[in-house]
Amino acid sequence: MVSRFFEEAMESIYMEGKTPVFNMAEGPIPGEMHLSNGQEPCAVGVIAHLTAGDIVTATHRPHHQAIAKGVDLDKMAAEIFGKKTGLSGGRGGHMHIFDADVNFACSGIIGQGMGPAVGAALSRKMRGEDGVAVAFLGEGAVNQGAFHESLNLASVWKLPVIFVVEDNAWGISVSKKQSTAVEHNAVRAQAYNMPGRFIADNDPIALFDVAGVAIEAARAGHGPTLIEVETYRLAGHFMGDAEDYRPEGEIDGLKAKDPILVMKKRLINDGLLTEDQHTALSDKAKARVDAAITFARESDFPAPEEALEKVFV
Amino acid sequence: MENERKLTIARAMAEATAQEMRRDNSVFVMGEDIGQLGGVYGNTRGLWKEFGPERVRDTPISETAFIGAAVGAAQDGMRPVVELMFVDFFGVCMDAIYNLMAKNIYFSGGKFKVPMVLMTSVGGGYSDGGQHSQCLYGTFAHLPGMKVICPSNAYDAKGMMIEAIRDDSPVVYMYHKGLQGMGWLGTESGATVHTPSEDYTVPFGKAKVVREGGDVTLVGIGMSVHDSLKAAEKLESQGVSAEVVDLRSLVPLDRDTVFNSVAKTGRLIVVDEDYKSFGLTGEIITTIAERDISVLKASPQRVAYPDIPIPFSRPMERFALPNPDKIVAAYNEMN
Numbered sequence: 001m002v003s004r005f006f007e008e009a010m011e012s013i014y015m016e017g018k019t020p021v022f023n024m025a026e027g028p029i030p031g032e033m034h035l036s037n038g039q040e041p042c043a044v045g046v047i048a049h050l051t052a053g054d055i056v057t058a059t060h061r062p063h064h065q066a067i068a069k070g071v072d073l074d075k076m077a078a079e080i081f082g083k084k085t086g087l088s089g090g091r092g093g094h095m096h097i098f099d100a101d102v103n104f105a106c107s108g109i110i111g112q113g114m115g116p117a118v119g120a121a122l123s124r125k126m127r128g129e130d131g132v133a134v135a136f137l138g139e140g141a142v143n144q145g146a147f148h149e150s151l152n153l154a155s156v157w158k159l160p161v162i163f164v165v166e167d168n169a170w171g172i173s174v175s176k177k178q179s180t181a182v183e184h185n186a187v188r189a190q191a192y193n194m195p196g197r198f199i200a201d202n203d204p205i206a207l208f209d210v211a212g213v214a215i216e217a218a219r220a221g222h223g224p225t226l227i228e229v230e231t232y233r234l235a236g237h238f239m240g241d242a243e244d245y246r247p248e249g250e251i252d253g254l255k256a257k258d259p260i261l262v263m264k265k266r267l268i269n270d271g272l273l274t275e276d277q278h279t280a281l282s283d284k285a286k287a288r289v290d291a292a293i294t295f296a297r298e299s300d301f302p303a304p305e306e307a308l309e310k311v312f313v
Numbered sequence: 314m315e316n317e318r319k320l321t322i323a324r325a326m327a328e329a330t331a332q333e334m335r336r337d338n339s340v341f342v343m344g345e346d347i348g349q350l351g352g353v354y355g356n357t358r359g360l361w362k363e364f365g366p367e368r369v370r371d372t373p374i375s376e377t378a379f380i381g382a383a384v385g386a387a388q389d390g391m392r393p394v395v396e397l398m399f400v401d402f403f404g405v406c407m408d409a410i411y412n413l414m415a416k417n418i419y420f421s422g423g424k425f426k427v428p429m430v431l432m433t434s435v436g437g438g439y440s441d442g443g444q445h446s447q448c449l450y451g452t453f454a455h456l457p458g459m460k461v462i463c464p465s466n467a468y469d470a471k472g473m474m475i476e477a478i479r480d481d482s483p484v485v486y487m488y489h490k491g492l493q494g495m496g497w498l499g500t501e502s503g504a505t506v507h508t509p510s511e512d513y514t515v516p517f518g519k520a521k522v523v524r525e526g527g528d529v530t531l532v533g534i535g536m537s538v539h540d541s542l543k544a545a546e547k548l549e550s551q552g553v554s555a556e557v558v559d560l561r562s563l564v565p566l567d568r569d570t571v572f573n574s575v576a577k578t579g580r581l582i583v584v585d586e587d588y589k590s591f592g593l594t595g596e597i598i599t600t601i602a603e604r605d606i607s608v609l610k611a612s613p614q615r616v617a618y619p620d621i622p623i624p625f626s627r628p629m630e631r632f633a634l635p636n637p638d639k640i641v642a643a644y645n646e647m648n
Contacts, residue, residue: 055385055389057385086422087421087422087424088419088420088421088422088423088424089422091419091420091422092419092420092421092422096416096420098417098420098421098422098424098425099424100421100424100425103389105385105388105417105421105425106420107412107413109408109412112381112408112409112412112413114378114381115377115378115379115380115381115382115384115385115409115413116381116382116384116385116388116413117385118378118381118382118385119381119382119383119384119385119386119387119388119389119393120385120386120388120389121385122382122385122386122391123385123386123389123390123391124389126341126367126368126386126391127338127339127390127391133385145377145405146377146378146381146408149373149375149377149378149379150375150377150378150381150382152373152375152378153372153373153375153378153379153382156373157370309423310418310419310422310423311418311419311457311458312418312458312460312481312482313418313423313426313481313482
C-alpha cells in the first residue's frame with residue numbers, strides 16, 4: 001500500500017506544472033516517469049523473503065521494488081525531486097535509485113540489471129557469505145542478449161540469483177504477442193538448465209510460495225531460478241502515454257483486477273483482516289508517503305556545481 | 314645494468330596481478346581464455362595454476378553478462394580484473410561498460426564503489442583485419458566515469474596494474490598487442506625493460522618525459538611512444554633535438570607535463586594509432602591552444618590513423634599506420 005500511495009502521489013505531483021501544456025521538462029518532477037501501479041505483487045511476493053543484506057537490481061520502473069526492499073523512502077522521494085537530500089544528491093533520478101545500505105541498485109537500460117545481479121551473487125559465493133541476488137526485469141527484456149547471457153552464466157556457475165520477469169504484456173506499445181516467440185517466458189529456463197516458474201494472475205501469495213522455494217534453494221547452493229509473473233500495468237508505460245495501443249476495455253478490465261483491492265477483499269473474506277484494520281494500515285501507509293513527499297518538497301536543491309563531484313571515488 | 318630483471322609487458326601484468334591476489338582475497342580474474350591458457354596475450358599466465366579456477370575464471374563468450382557481473386561483484390566488495398579480449402569487441406557489451414561500470418558511482422552519489430579493472434588488448438600492425446586491430450583510446454577516454462590507461466613498457470605495466478587493482482574506481486587498462494612480448498607475434502623490444510620484483514605503483518595522470526629535447530615535443534601513448542623515440546633518433550641525425558612525452562594515462566590526463574614541454578620546445582607533433590578525427594590528437598593540441606597558444610612557434614601536427622576501417626592487406630595497413638618516418642616528415646613540414 002505504501003508503494004501504491006507513493007505512485008499515486010507521484011502521478012499527481014508529476015502533473016504539477018505540466019498542465020494545460022504537457023512538457024516533460026516542467027514541474028517539480030521533470031523527466032520520464034514510469035509508475036508501477038498494479039505491479040506491486042511482483043516486488044512484495046519476492047522481496048518479503050529477503051533481508052537488507054540480500055541484493056536487488058531493479059529496472060527503469062523501480063519504485064515498488066525499492067519500497068519493498070526498504071530503500072529509505074524520504075531519500076528516494078528527494079532523489080526523484082532532484083534534491084540534495086536524495087539518495088545520490090540528485091545525480092540519478094527516478095530511473096537510477098541506488099541505496100547501498102540495503103544493497104539496491106538500478107539500471108534504466110532494459111535487461112542490464114541482470115549482469116550485476118549475477119556478479120553480486122558470484123561475490124557472495126566466492127566469499128562464502130550468505131546472500132541472494134534478485135534481478136527484476138520486464139517481459140520486454142527477455143529478448144535482449146543480456147537475458148540469455150546472464151541466465152546461462154548464473155546456471156553454469158550455480159549462483160544464488162533469482163530472475164523475476166514482471167510480465168505486464170506490453171513493451172511500451174508493442175505487445176508480447178508481437179515480440180516474443182513463446183507464450184510463457186518461464187519455459188526459457190529449460191534452455192539454461194534451471195527451474196522456471198509461472199505465476200498467473202498477479203497473485204502475491206502464489207508468488208510468495210514459489211519465491212520462497214527458489215530463494216531457499218539459492219541459499220542452499222542449488223543455483224538460480226527464473227520466475228515469470230503475469231502482472232498488470234494499470235498506468236501507461238510512462239506518464240503522458242496516451243495508451244492508444246491498448247484494445248478497448250483493457251484498462252477497465254485490469255482495474256477490476258487491481259491487486260491492492262483484490263488482496264484486501266481476499267484477506268477480509270479469509271477473516272485475516274477487518275475493515276478497521278485495513279483503514280488503520282492504509283492511514284499509516286498514506287502518512288508515511290505524505291511525510292516522504294513533504295521531506296522531498298522541503299529539501300533544498302543541490303548547488304549546481306555539485307554535478308561535477310562523485311564521478312570517481 | 315646491475316641486477317637487471319627484464320620482463321615483457323605480459324609477464325609484468327601477470328606478476329602484478331598475482332602479487333595483488335596474494336595480498337588481497339577479494340581480487341579475482343575473469344574473462345575468455347584467461348584460465349588454463351593464461352590469456353591469449355599471456356597477461357594471466359601462471360595465475361590459474363597458483364590460484365585455481367575459482368579465482369581465475371574462464372567465462373562463456375558472454376561479454377555483456379560477465380562485464381556486468383564484474384560491476385555487480387565490484388559493488389559488492391570484490392575487486393574483479395576482467396578481460397575484454399580485444400577492445401574491438403566492445404560493441405557487444407558497451408552498455409555494461411559505459412552505462413553501468415562508468416556511471417554507478419555517480420548514480421549512487423559515491424556510495425557504491427566500483428573497484429574493477431577492465432583489461433583489453435588494442436592495436437594492429439599484424440594484418441588481423443578491421444575488427445581485431447583497433448585502439449579506440451579516444452572512444453573510451455571520451456566517456457566520463459572510467460580511468461583509461463595504456464603502458465608503453467613493462468615497468469609501467471606492472472606498476473599501473475597494481476595501481477588499477479587498488480583503485481576504488483573503474484580502470485580501463487589497455488595493452489598494445491605489439492608490445493606484449495609474445496613469442497608468436499612480433500614485438501617492440503623497447504617495451505621489455507627492467508621490472509622490480511617487489512610490488513610498487515605507478516600513479517595515473519602523470520605523463521613521463523622519456524627523452525629530453527629542445528626543438529620539438531612528440532606526444533604518444535603505448536606503441537606511438539616507441540614510434541616517437543625512433544623518430545627522435547632520426548631527427549637527431551639531422552641535428553634536431555626532440556623531446557618525447559609518454560602520456561601513460563588518458564583519464565586522468567596530465568596536461569601540465571604536455572604543456573610545459575611544448576612551452577619549452579615551441580613545437581608539437583601528436584602521434585596516435587587511434588583514428589585521427591575527434592580523438593586523442595585533437596585533445597592534446599587543444600590542451601595547448603586553450604592554455605596559451607602563443608607558446609607555439611609552428612602549427613601543431615598530428616600523425617594518426619586515417620579515418621578508415623583498418624585494412625587487412627599488409628601494404629595497405631602499413632600505409633595507414635603511424636611510423637617514425639611519418640613523424641620526421643611531419644617535423645620537416647613544420648616551420
